[in-house]
Amino acid sequence: MVRFVLQRFLGMLSVMFVVVTIVFVIVRVAPGDPAAVMLGPDATPADIEALRTRLGIDRPLVMQYVFFLGQLLRGDLGQSIFLDMPVASALLDRAEPTFFLTLFSILIAAGIALPVGIMAAYRRGTFFDQSVTTLTMLAASIPSFWLGLILIQVFAVRLGWFPVAGYGGPDASLMTRLSHLVLPAVALGVVSSALITRFTRASMLDVLNDDYVRTARSKGMSEFRVVLRHAFKNALIPVLTVIGLTAALLISGAVVTETVFSLPGVGNLVVSAVLRRDYPVIQGALLVIAAIYVLINFGIDMLYLMIDPRVRY
Amino acid sequence: MAAASDAYAPPRLLTLILQRKTLAVGLLILAVVTLLAVLAPLVAPYSPSKLSIVNRLKPPGAEWFFGTDEFGRDIFSRTIYAGQLSLLVGAAATAFACVVGIALGIVAGFFRKADALVSRVVDAMMAFPDILLAIALVAALGPSLATVIVALGIVYAPRLARIVRASTLVIRELPYVEAARALGVPTWRIMTRHVLRNLVSPILVQATFIFAYAMLAEAGLSFLGVGVSPEIPTWGTMIASGRQYVGQADWMTVFPGIAIVLTVLSLQLVGDGLRDLLDPRLRKDL
Amino acid sequence: MAHSAAVPVRPEAAMLADDVMLKADDLQTHFIMGSRAAKSVDGVSLTVRRGETLAVVGESGSGKSVTSLSIMRLLAHPGRIVGGRILYRLRDGTVVDLATTGQKLMRSIRGREIAMIFQEPMTSLNPLFTVGDQIMEMVRLHEPVSRNEARARALEMLELVEIPAAAKRLDQYPHEMSGGMRQRVMIALALACRPALLIADEPTTALDVTIQAQILDLMRRLQREIGMSILFVTHNLGVVAEIAHEVAVMYAGRVVEQASVTDLFARPKHPYTKGLLACIPDPKRDRATDGSRRMLDPIPGSVPSIMALPRGCSFAPRCPLVEPACEAEPPVLERAGVNHLTRCRRHELL
Numbered sequence: 001m002v003r004f005v006l007q008r009f010l011g012m013l014s015v016m017f018v019v020v021t022i023v024f025v026i027v028r029v030a031p032g033d034p035a036a037v038m039l040g041p042d043a044t045p046a047d048i049e050a051l052r053t054r055l056g057i058d059r060p061l062v063m064q065y066v067f068f069l070g071q072l073l074r075g076d077l078g079q080s081i082f083l084d085m086p087v088a089s090a091l092l093d094r095a096e097p098t099f100f101l102t103l104f105s106i107l108i109a110a111g112i113a114l115p116v117g118i119m120a121a122y123r124r125g126t127f128f129d130q131s132v133t134t135l136t137m138l139a140a141s142i143p144s145f146w147l148g149l150i151l152i153q154v155f156a157v158r159l160g161w162f163p164v165a166g167y168g169g170p171d172a173s174l175m176t177r178l179s180h181l182v183l184p185a186v187a188l189g190v191v192s193s194a195l196i197t198r199f200t201r202a203s204m205l206d207v208l209n210d211d212y213v214r215t216a217r218s219k220g221m222s223e224f225r226v227v228l229r230h231a232f233k234n235a236l237i238p239v240l241t242v243i244g245l246t247a248a249l250l251i252s253g254a255v256v257t258e259t260v261f262s263l264p265g266v267g268n269l270v271v272s273a274v275l276r277r278d279y280p281v282i283q284g285a286l287l288v289i290a291a292i293y294v295l296i297n298f299g300i301d302m303l304y305l306m307i308d309p310r311v312r313y
Numbered sequence: 314m315a316a317a318s319d320a321y322a323p324p325r326l327l328t329l330i331l332q333r334k335t336l337a338v339g340l341l342i343l344a345v346v347t348l349l350a351v352l353a354p355l356v357a358p359y360s361p362s363k364l365s366i367v368n369r370l371k372p373p374g375a376e377w378f379f380g381t382d383e384f385g386r387d388i389f390s391r392t393i394y395a396g397q398l399s400l401l402v403g404a405a406a407t408a409f410a411c412v413v414g415i416a417l418g419i420v421a422g423f424f425r426k427a428d429a430l431v432s433r434v435v436d437a438m439m440a441f442p443d444i445l446l447a448i449a450l451v452a453a454l455g456p457s458l459a460t461v462i463v464a465l466g467i468v469y470a471p472r473l474a475r476i477v478r479a480s481t482l483v484i485r486e487l488p489y490v491e492a493a494r495a496l497g498v499p500t501w502r503i504m505t506r507h508v509l510r511n512l513v514s515p516i517l518v519q520a521t522f523i524f525a526y527a528m529l530a531e532a533g534l535s536f537l538g539v540g541v542s543p544e545i546p547t548w549g550t551m552i553a554s555g556r557q558y559v560g561q562a563d564w565m566t567v568f569p570g571i572a573i574v575l576t577v578l579s580l581q582l583v584g585d586g587l588r589d590l591l592d593p594r595l596r597k598d599l
Numbered sequence: 600m601a602h603s604a605a606v607p608v609r610p611e612a613a614m615l616a617d618d619v620m621l622k623a624d625d626l627q628t629h630f631i632m633g634s635r636a637a638k639s640v641d642g643v644s645l646t647v648r649r650g651e652t653l654a655v656v657g658e659s660g661s662g663k664s665v666t667s668l669s670i671m672r673l674l675a676h677p678g679r680i681v682g683g684r685i686l687y688r689l690r691d692g693t694v695v696d697l698a699t700t701g702q703k704l705m706r707s708i709r710g711r712e713i714a715m716i717f718q719e720p721m722t723s724l725n726p727l728f729t730v731g732d733q734i735m736e737m738v739r740l741h742e743p744v745s746r747n748e749a750r751a752r753a754l755e756m757l758e759l760v761e762i763p764a765a766a767k768r769l770d771q772y773p774h775e776m777s778g779g780m781r782q783r784v785m786i787a788l789a790l791a792c793r794p795a796l797l798i799a800d801e802p803t804t805a806l807d808v809t810i811q812a813q814i815l816d817l818m819r820r821l822q823r824e825i826g827m828s829i830l831f832v833t834h835n836l837g838v839v840a841e842i843a844h845e846v847a848v849m850y851a852g853r854v855v856e857q858a859s860v861t862d863l864f865a866r867p868k869h870p871y872t873k874g875l876l877a878c879i880p881d882p883k884r885d886r887a888t889d890g891s892r893r894m895l896d897p898i899p900g901s902v903p904s905i906m907a908l909p910r911g912c913s914f915a916p917r918c919p920l921v922e923p924a925c926e927a928e929p930p931v932l933e934r935a936g937v938n939h940l941t942r943c944r945r946h947e948l949l
Contacts, residue, residue, distance in 0.1 A: 014433060015436050015437050015440060018433045018434055018436070018437035019440055022434070022441075026450060026453050027449075029453055029454070137578060137582065137585070138574070138578055140577075140581060141525070141573075141574045141575075141577035141578035141581060142570075142574050143529050143532050143533060143536075143552075143570065143573055143574075145532075145533060145536050146532075146552055146570035146573065146574075149552065149556060149570070150567070152559055152560075153559055153560060153563050156560075157560030158560075164559075164560075209675065210722065211717060211719050211722040212722065212723055212724055212726070214673060214717065214723075215717065215723045215724065215725070215785075215788075216725065217673050217709070218671055218673060218709055218714065218789075219709065219710040219737045219740060219788075220707060220708065220709035220710035221706065221740050222706065233727050234725070234727060248439075248440070248441075248443075249442065251442045251445065252442030252443055252444040252445055252533075253444075255442070255445055255448070255537075256533045256536060256537060259536075259537055260556070270445065270448065271448070271537050271539065274449075274451075274537075274539045275538065275539065277452065279452075282448075282449055282452055285445075286441065286446075286449050289442060289445060290437075290440045290441050294440050308726070308727060309729075309774070310772070310774050
């Protein structure tokens with residue numbers, strides 16, 4: 001068990017190290033002088049030189065890399081060029097909508113996917129099952145930002161049930177803020193439920209014919225209990241894995257969906273940073289999001305430990 | 314069909330395809346979408362860029378099937394023309410991802426020493442959400458049609474690399490490949506002769522899915538305005554420009570969106586059908 | 600209706616003789632695939648007497664496992680009982696037809712009245728629950744007891760099946776145990792509610808020979824102590840000799856011979872049974888290996904597909920005694936002695 005945790009932890013660290021290196025490389029491969037690009041055509045050579053020094057890109061690449069690593073170890077993500085604040089605080093300021101959006105979407109996605117996937121597997125080959133297969137494929141083909149726009153058209157503009165966009169302003173109550181998250185969370189949740197549904201169905205199909213499921217039936221319990229307690233628990237590990245993978249999909253979707261709904265979240269920050277060439281912000285956001293993704297998947301590995309006694313040895 | 318009369322003939326490709334509903338439906342939609350895009354100059358009733366301020370924001374009807382946009386341009390014509398670029402970007406990004414992914418995968422699968430490094434990088438690449446990584450790459454490389462293609466290619470290459478590596482690991486242990494090595498056949502020849510040929514099916518299936526993802530991601534990038542220039546009509550940029558008119562001219566967003574959904578859906582159906590057709594063992598009921 | 604509290608007792612059901620626990624009567628179980636039906640069980644009649652063991656013997660595909668799953672009503676889709684009756688006497692003396700019993704009553708019968716153990720001890724226990732939990736679940740499903748009482752019963756059961764250090768084992772997971780140990784746990788689980796009938800579907804096939812003997816010993820002892828009836832499904836006649844009172848030999852979905860164990864071994868009245876007996880491995884020669892597969896080989900040919908059964912006797916293509924009449928129409932069950940039935944028109948020749 002200790003070995004498993006240690007192994008996964010070291011694996012996570014090594015992936016994180018490579019992630020950091022990739023981010024470093026991406027931002028440095030930019031053709032041309034980032035300082036010149038950032039400041040635009042009107043900048044004087046002196047301005048550019050000053051920014052180069054400030055960004056630390058006047059030093060040799062290896063030095064830059066070492067400096068970058070050292071900075072990260074101290075928890076310093078650098079300084080935003082346009083926002084006049086540390087990247088870390090900029091990200092933290094924008095964390096709330098993104099966090100809740102991702103959380104609600106995953107709840108919606110899992111809330112749809114688990115029962116539907118279990119049912120489809122249980123009723124394999126029926127009309128219900130075939131409809132689910134078709135619908136999941138359709139859902140996986142819908143761009144979340146487009147679904148967001150359609151939801152706005154119907155539920156915000158026509159019916160007026162939910163606000164069209166924004167996060168309710170700086171003093172908005174929690175309820176108001178949450179009401180702004182309903183439509184984006186539904187848009188993201190529905191789209192990402194597709195993958196989880198298909199995996200739930202497939203992994204339930206794998207276990208429903210297992211011998212211990214037949215044993216459970218032979219004990220005289222209800223089908224509900226057989227399916228949920230005995231079969232589903234065994235199907236849960238692949239499902240959790242795919243929920244972890246979906247987290248990446250969700251964060252991706254959140255970036256775009258935040259723009260659709262004008263939510264002041266991390267995605268919005270990244271998009272405006274890209275448009276303004278605020279490289280430290282892009283770099284920081286990329287790092288933090290990849291780190292969160294790696295952490296989520298480490299967390300899921302740890303959940304395996306709780307579910308499956310065989311992993312503990 | 315004819316199959317009954319000549320029972321001894323091997324099943325023809327067409328019969329095999331028609332037997333699989335998903336594959337047939339997917340191919341049909343894909344063919345229609347592609348034909349419309351390729352034949353756009355013949356099919357489109359208007360020029361995609363013809364301005365007509367008098368006719369701005371007209372709803373769908375007999376004259377403009379999908380309505381007109383804020384400059385009076387015909388949405389139907391624009392949707393058809395936009396298909397050219399959207400499909401092109403998707404296809405080119407897929408091709409790029411295939412080249413990079415196959416190369417990385419074979420190298421990792423065949424050479425133990427390279428495997429550790431390549432696998433690490435591939436794992437780490439998969440830790441980035443696809444759109445976010447694409448955004449960062451486009452930002453780094455400077456936005457243009459070519460960068461979007463390259464960026465999406467890089468984003469999706471790791472998925473192929475993983476599959477190719479796994480299959481290569483299996484294939485290199487097959488008796489006839491070992492025999493070929495023992496006979497002194499050069500490594501590159503073994504790779505092209507034996508490994509690649511065995512990998513055609515999984516690569517084809519995966520490439521179809523990557524095509525679908527790349528089209529979705531391209532639409533996302535264009536929508537955000539960080540991909541191709543907003544002036545170039547792609548389905549993504551069309552939806553982006555329709556965004557300001559939500560509630561006022563919904564057709565501006567609805568129709569390009571349907572085009573995306575249909576195309577991506579057709580690709581997923583084809584991918585699913587191909588997996589079924591080429592290698593039932595890969596299926597796993599997904 | 601079927602699952603109302605009043606158990607449906609058809610007039611003929613009351614005719615179940617006093618010493619009979621279970622009586623299958625012309626049971627038909629088919630697997631329906633589109634317009635075709637595989638007749639896995641085609642008119643099987645069996646009788647299990649109180650406190651006795653009936654062994655059902657046959658090769659794989661003979662329908663013996665489908666018969667036992669039909670009794671438990673655990674048939675996997677698309678299997679279905681399409682005809683016949685399975686009369687069973689409940690503890691309170693009422694007789695029900697398991698073939699048509701409602702789901703709710705069936706659930707209260709499974710585990711409490713009739714329990715089952717399976718061939719694969721390695722996979723028949725849920726890997727995610729401790730063995731204690733799995734036994735306790737069985738107890739608490741059928742009896743209104745507290746967790747602690749259920750746990751005490753689970754411990755008692757593990758001790759009953761002679762698992763050493765039972766208290767410690769209670770909190771272990773299946774993967775921490777050997778195959779023989781797991782089969783003991785399965786038996787403990789099955790017997791936790793003291794069922795009146797135990798269906799054992801090849802319970803020793805997956806085990807090696809020494810463990811196999813131990814499990815058979817255990818089952819014989821428990822039968823004496825608990826007084827339950829056993830329906831023992833196996834392909835291994837050697838095992839039958841050790842445990843059964845009565846034997847039914849199945850071939851291609853039908854019972855071809857039924858007799859007491861001594862009768863059957865001494866005077867087989869069906870050429871198939873005779874062939875099976877002829878190839879029981881010699882224990883002196885064959886102790887190390889299981890030999891279960893080889894055993895049946897000496898009968899030439901193989902079991903016909905249930906999708907394409909011959910018109911006459913289904914054993915005719917492999918039978919040394921075959922005559923034209925055998926292939927013309929299917930044989931009926933004939934009496935070949937006291938309580939000895941055979942489905943062979945030429946049994947006098949044996």
